[in-house]
Amino acid sequence: MDVYISGVGMTKFGRSKDPLERMMTEAATLALKDAQLERVDAIYIGVMNVEEFIGDSNFATLLADTIGLVGIPSTRVETASSTGAGVFETAFYAVASGHMKDVLVLAGEKMTHLPTAKTTRILSEVIDRSERRYGATMPALAAMIAQKYAQAFDLSPMKLEDILAQVAIKNHSNGSLNPYAQFRKIITKEDYLKSQMVSYPLRLYDCAPITDGASAIILTSHPTSVKVSGIGHATDTSAVRHRSTFTSFNSTKEAASKAYTMAQLNPSDIQFAEVHDAFTLFEIIGTEDLGFFPSGEGWKALEKGATQIQGNLPINPSGGLKSRGHPVGASGLAQLVEIVYQLRGEAGEMRQLGRAEVGLAHSIGGLGNNNLVTILERSDRKRAMKEGWKPGYHPEIKVAKRDTVPPPAEGIGLLETFTILYATPEGFRSPLTLGFVKIKGAEMVMACNPDYRSPKELKMRKRVYFKTREGLYVFEKFNLWNRLKRWFKK
Amino acid sequence: MDVYISGVGMTKFGRSKDPLERMMTEAATLALKDAQLERVDAIYIGVMNVEEFIGDSNFATLLADTIGLVGIPSTRVETASSTGAGVFETAFYAVASGHMKDVLVLAGEKMTHLPTAKTTRILSEVIDRSERRYGATMPALAAMIAQKYAQAFDLSPMKLEDILAQVAIKNHSNGSLNPYAQFRKIITKEDYLKSQMVSYPLRLYDCAPITDGASAIILTSHPTSVKVSGIGHATDTSAVRHRSTFTSFNSTKEAASKAYTMAQLNPSDIQFAEVHDAFTLFEIIGTEDLGFFPSGEGWKALEKGATQIQGNLPINPSGGLKSRGHPVGASGLAQLVEIVYQLRGEAGEMRQLGRAEVGLAHSIGGLGNNNLVTILERSDRKRAMKEGWKPGYHPEIKVAKRDTVPPPAEGIGLLETFTILYATPEGFRSPLTLGFVKIKGAEMVMACNPDYRSPKELKMRKRVYFKTREGLYVFEKFNLWNRLKRWFKK
Numbered sequence: 001m002d003v004y005i006s007g008v009g010m011t012k013f014g015r016s017k018d019p020l021e022r023m024m025t026e027a028a029t030l031a032l033k034d035a036q037l038e039r040v041d042a043i044y045i046g047v048m049n050v051e052e053f054i055g056d057s058n059f060a061t062l063l064a065d066t067i068g069l070v071g072i073p074s075t076r077v078e079t080a081s082s083t084g085a086g087v088f089e090t091a092f093y094a095v096a097s098g099h100m101k102d103v104l105v106l107a108g109e110k111m112t113h114l115p116t117a118k119t120t121r122i123l124s125e126v127i128d129r130s131e132r133r134y135g136a137t138m139p140a141l142a143a144m145i146a147q148k149y150a151q152a153f154d155l156s157p158m159k160l161e162d163i164l165a166q167v168a169i170k171n172h173s174n175g176s177l178n179p180y181a182q183f184r185k186i187i188t189k190e191d192y193l194k195s196q197m198v199s200y201p202l203r204l205y206d207c208a209p210i211t212d213g214a215s216a217i218i219l220t221s222h223p224t225s226v227k228v229s230g231i232g233h234a235t236d237t238s239a240v241r242h243r244s245t246f247t248s249f250n251s252t253k254e255a256a257s258k259a260y261t262m263a264q265l266n267p268s269d270i271q272f273a274e275v276h277d278a279f280t281l282f283e284i285i286g287t288e289d290l291g292f293f294p295s296g297e298g299w300k301a302l303e304k305g306a307t308q309i310q311g312n313l314p315i316n317p318s319g320g321l322k323s324r325g326h327p328v329g330a331s332g333l334a335q336l337v338e339i340v341y342q343l344r345g346e347a348g349e350m351r352q353l354g355r356a357e358v359g360l361a362h363s364i365g366g367l368g369n370n371n372l373v374t375i376l377e378r379s380d381r382k383r384a385m386k387e388g389w390k391p392g393y394h395p396e397i398k399v400a401k402r403d404t405v406p407p408p409a410e411g412i413g414l415l416e417t418f419t420i421l422y423a424t425p426e427g428f429r430s431p432l433t434l435g436f437v438k439i440k441g442a443e444m445v446m447a448c449n450p451d452y453r454s455p456k457e458l459k460m461r462k463r464v465y466f467k468t469r470e471g472l473y474v475f476e477k478f479n480l481w482n483r484l485k486r487w488f489k490k
Numbered sequence: 491m492d493v494y495i496s497g498v499g500m501t502k503f504g505r506s507k508d509p510l511e512r513m514m515t516e517a518a519t520l521a522l523k524d525a526q527l528e529r530v531d532a533i534y535i536g537v538m539n540v541e542e543f544i545g546d547s548n549f550a551t552l553l554a555d556t557i558g559l560v561g562i563p564s565t566r567v568e569t570a571s572s573t574g575a576g577v578f579e580t581a582f583y584a585v586a587s588g589h590m591k592d593v594l595v596l597a598g599e600k601m602t603h604l605p606t607a608k609t610t611r612i613l614s615e616v617i618d619r620s621e622r623r624y625g626a627t628m629p630a631l632a633a634m635i636a637q638k639y640a641q642a643f644d645l646s647p648m649k650l651e652d653i654l655a656q657v658a659i660k661n662h663s664n665g666s667l668n669p670y671a672q673f674r675k676i677i678t679k680e681d682y683l684k685s686q687m688v689s690y691p692l693r694l695y696d697c698a699p700i701t702d703g704a705s706a707i708i709l710t711s712h713p714t715s716v717k718v719s720g721i722g723h724a725t726d727t728s729a730v731r732h733r734s735t736f737t738s739f740n741s742t743k744e745a746a747s748k749a750y751t752m753a754q755l756n757p758s759d760i761q762f763a764e765v766h767d768a769f770t771l772f773e774i775i776g777t778e779d780l781g782f783f784p785s786g787e788g789w790k791a792l793e794k795g796a797t798q799i800q801g802n803l804p805i806n807p808s809g810g811l812k813s814r815g816h817p818v819g820a821s822g823l824a825q826l827v828e829i830v831y832q833l834r835g836e837a838g839e840m841r842q843l844g845r846a847e848v849g850l851a852h853s854i855g856g857l858g859n860n861n862l863v864t865i866l867e868r869s870d871r872k873r874a875m876k877e878g879w880k881p882g883y884h885p886e887i888k889v890a891k892r893d894t895v896p897p898p899a900e901g902i903g904l905l906e907t908f909t910i911l912y913a914t915p916e917g918f919r920s921p922l923t924l925g926f927v928k929i930k931g932a933e934m935v936m937a938c939n940p941d942y943r944s945p946k947e948l949k950m951r952k953r954v955y956f957k958t959r960e961g962l963y964v965f966e967k968f969n970l971w972n973r974l975k976r977w978f979k980k
Contacts, residue, residue: 001587042723048547049541049547051539051541051542051615052541052542055615056615056619057538057539057570057612057615057616058569058570058615058616058617058728058855058856058859058860060568060569060570060725060860061569061570061725061726061728061855061856061859061860062618062728064725065725065727065728065729065859066728070725070726070727070889070890071724071725071726071740071741071744071889072724072725073723073724073725073745074569074725074860075567075568075569075576075579075580075723076567076568076569077565077566077567077568077580078550078565078566078567078568079548079550079551079564079565079566080547080548080550080551086565089565090565090567090580090583090584092587093580093583093584093586093587093589093590094580094583094587096583096587096588096589097491097582097583097584097586097587097588098586098587099583099586099752100583122547125541125545125546125547125548126547126548126551127548128552129546233532233563233565234561234562234563235550235551235554235555235560235561235562235563235564236551236560236561237555237560238548238551238552238555238556239555250561251561254561255563262589365548365551366548366551369548369551369555370548370550370551370564399561400560
C-alpha cells in the first residue's frame with residue numbers, strides 16, 4: 001500500500017525553556033492541524049535518550065497523554081542519532097501494512113539544560129564500548145575520519161580546512177533563511193578560523209550544535225500531494241576501527257541502494273537533499289555515498305557551487321544539522337519536514353527551491369552505523385516510463401573483514417589515523433590524543449597517547465610503538481629507545 | 491499480508507553473568523536456527539532501558555554486529571515494560587507491509603547487576619513524574635490498586651491475601667515445570683505469608699522478580715505452523731490517579747478489543763493465555779479485562795481452579811512473570827515464545843497443554859498505560875465459518891474525565907486509596923505512606939504521610955486533611971485540631 005504525507009510541523013530549534021513533552025506537543029499539534037485531523041490510529045515517538053537527558057522512561061505513553069490522545073497506541077523507536085528517520089521508517093511500514101490509516105510520527109530531544117561535558121558523555125554512549133572507554137567522542141571519531149579522508153584524497157591540512165569551512169559557511173547561509181533554525185547568522189571564513197578546536201582537525205564550526213527541538217509528520221494511506229517513494233536502512237560495525245574503509249559509510253550506501261530501488265529512481269533524479277552534516281565533512285562524504293558525486297570529489301562539487309541553494313543540486317537548503325541545529329532524536333524527521341515544505345512550495349520566498357519535485361533525506365545513526373535514506377516525491381510528478389527503470393547506482397561496498405587474531409599486548413604498529421581531542425567527556429583530561437593503530441595480522445586497536453600535544457608531532461601511517469597500561473593501549477613514537485627495550489625483552 | 495512465526499528461542503531467565511548482548515545473541519541464534527535461516531531482512535530490538543541499566547545507547551547497532559548480522563537494518567523499539575510485545579507488534583507491521591520477508595524480533599534486559607534500590611529507581615522512571623516525585627514505585631501503585639480492588643469487590647484483607655497467595659502458588663507451581671524459569675521451586679501459603687511486605691498489602695511473592703534474560707522470534711511472510719492472528723495496542727493516562735477506575739485497565743480492554751477484531755475471535759475461543767502478572771493481582775484483573783471472566787470475578791475462577799494448568803483456561807502455564815522472571819524488555823516476547831512452544835506441542839511433557847490451538851498474550855507497559863494483546867493460532871486450526879464472526883467482547887471502558895480545576899494547596903479530601911511502601915527507591919526513607927486524595931471539584935492528588943506506620947491506622951474513603959510541604963501534598967488524619975486550624979485561617 002502506498003504511503004503519503006498529510007501533515008508536517010516543527011518547533012523552532014535552539015535553546016528552549018519548555019520541557020520536551022511541551023515542545024513535542026507543539027510539533028504534533030501543528031502537524032495534526034496541517035493534516036486537518038483530530039485523531040490518528042497510532043503514534044510513533046522518536047527520542048534518542050530521554051532516559052539520561054531528562055530522566056524519563058515510558059515516554060511514548062506520556063506523549064500520547066500530553067498531546068491529548070490518551071488511548072491511542074504509542075510506541076517509542078530509536079536508532080541513535082538517526083532516530084527521527086528510524087521512527088519515520090517504522091511508522092511507514094505500519095501504514096503500508098494496511099493496518100493503520102493515519103499515523104503521527106513525532107520526534108524530539110531536549111539537550112541544552114545539561115552541562116556540555118555531561119551531554120558529551122551521554123552522546124558518546126552511542127560509540128562502541130571498546131572505543132568509548134578511551135574517552136573517544138563523536139567529534140573525535142569524526143576527526144579521525146577527516147584525517148583519513150584528507151590523506152586518501154591528497155588534501156593538505158590547509159585545503160581540508162578550507163573545504164570544511166565552505167560547508168559551514170554554506171549551511172549557515174542557508175540557515176539564515178530558515179525561521180526554524182537555531183543559528184540564523186551568516187559566518188565568514190574568519191569566523192570559522194577563530195572558532196575553537198574541538199578535536200583536531202575539527203573546530204566548533206565543523207560540529208552540529210547542542211539543541212532542543214521537535215518535529216512531526218502525519219503519514220496516511222490516503223493520497224495527498226507528497227508521496228513516500230523510497231526508504232532504505234542499513235547498519236555497520238559497532239566499532240569504527242573494524243571497518244574496511246574510513247572515507248565512506250557502507251551503511252549510507254546500502255541504505256541508499258534500497259531507497260533508490262524501492263523508489264525506482266537514481267541519484268540523477270534527486271533534485272535536492274538534506275544530508276546529515278553533524279560534522280561538516282560528513283556532508284561531503286554523504287554526497288559521495290549517495291551517488292551524487294564520485295568518491296573523493298564531493299568537495300569539488302562544493303567548491304564549484306553545485307550544492308549551494310542556487311546550484312544544480314542544493315544540499316541542506318534548511319541549513320542542515322549545522323545551522324538548523326541537532327536535537328539528536330528529532331533531526332532525521334526535521335530533514336523530512338524540510339523536504340515536504342520544499343515539495344509543497346512552502347519553504348518561503350528566500351529558501352524555496354525552483355525545481356522541487358523529488359527530495360532525499362540522509363540520516364546517520366551513531367558514528368555511521370545505523371543510517372537511513374528516505375526519498376519523497378510530489379504525487380503529481382510525471383515519470384518517463386517508456387523503458388522502465390534501470391538501476392544507475394552501483395556503489396562500491398567494502399565489507400569489513402575482521403581479523404580474528406586478538407592484538408598483542410605490546411609491539412610495533414602503524415598509526416592509521418589520529419586526533420587530539422580538546423572537548424573531552426566527563427571523567428577525561430583535556431587534551432586527549434587518540435589514534436587507531438594497525439597491527440600486522442591482528443585486529444586494529446584504538447590507543448591513546450598521554451604525551452603528544454601538538455598535531456604536528458604526529459604523522460599518519462608512521463610506525464609507532466604500543467603497549468598496554470591499565471587495560472588500555474598506549475602508543476609512543478617509535479624510536480631507538482623502545483626498539484632497544486623491545487629487543488631486550490626478547 | 492499474513493504473518494507467521496518460523497522460529498523462537500530464549501535464554502534461561504534468572505541471574506546471569508553474561509553481558510546483555512551475549513544473552514540476546516544466544517536467544518537470536520536459537521531462533522535463527524529454529525527457522526533455519528542465516529540472514530533476515532531486518533532486526534527489531536526490544537530493550538526497555540539499556541541507557542541506565544548498562545550505560546549503552548545505539549544498542550540496535552551493537553546487537554546487529556554482535557549477532558553477526560552487520561549491515562542488516564536494526565531498530566530499537568520500547569513501550570516500557572511491554573517492550574517485548576511492542577517490538578513484536580512493530581516487526582509484525584514490517585512483514586505485513588510486504589516490504590520485509592523475514593524479520594528477527596529480539597528482546598532482553600539485564601537488571602540483576604545493580605543494587606535493588608537503584609533498579610527500583612530506574613524501574614520507577616516509567617511512572618508519571620507527578621507521582622514518582624513522591625517516591626511512588628511500581629509495587630506502591632499496584633498496591634494502591636489492590637486496595638481499591640478489595641474495597642470494590644468486598645474482599646477482606648485476609649481474603650485478598652488468600653487470593654493473591656493462590657496466584658503466586660499457581661504460577662510458582664507452573665514455573666517449576668519450565669526449564670527457562672528463574673524460580674523452579676513450588677511455594678506454599680506459609681512461604682507466601684513469611685515473605686516480606688514490599689508495599690502493603692503486596693508482599694515479595696506478589697511481585698515479579700528482578701531478572702536477566704532474552705527472547706527471540708522470527709516473523710515471516712512464508713506460511714508456517716503458527717500464525718499471528720491478532721494484535722491490539724492501547725495507552726492510558728500517564729498518571730494513575732487521572733483514571734476513572736482503579737480496578738481494571740482501559741488499555742488492556744482497548745488492546746483486547748482490537749486484537750479480537752483483527753483475529754475475528756472472541757474470549758471464548760482462547761484456550762490458554764500468558765497474562766502480565768508483574769503483580770499477582772494484575773493476573774486476576776487481566777483475566778477480567780480480557781473478557782475471560784466478569785469484572786470482580788477473576789478470583790473466583792482462580793479459586794475454582796479454572797486457571798490452573800489442568801483447568802479449562804490455563805493462565806500462565808510458563809509460570810508467568812512471577813516465576814519465569816521479568817527482564818522488563820524481554821517478558822512480552824517470552825510470553826509469545828511460550829505460546830509458540832504450546833501451539834507446536836514443544837512445551838515438554840509436564841507443561842504441555844492438551845488443547846493448544848489458540849493462545850493469547852497480554853503485556854502491561856508502565857502502570858497499565860501501554861498495553862498490548864497478541865493472539866497466536868495454529869495455522870491448521872479449523873474455524874467454524876458458517877455464519878461469519880460476531881464480536882462477543884464488549885468491555886465497559888470508562889474514559890478518564892480529568893477535572894481541569896487545579897487542586898488547592900490545603901483542605902479536606904477523601905483518602906481514595908493508600909499503601910505503605912517499605913522497598914523505597916534510592917533517595918527515599920522507608921517506610922513511606924502514600925495515598926490518592928480525592929478533592930471535591932478538583933483533580934485528585936497524590937499525597938504522602940510522614941507519620942503513619944501501620945496500615946491499621948488508615949482507612950480508605952475516610953476524610954483526611956491535606957496541605958503542601960516543599961511542593962508535595964501531605965495528608966493527615968482529619969481531626970478537631972486541623973479542623974480548628976483550618977477554621978482559624980479563614
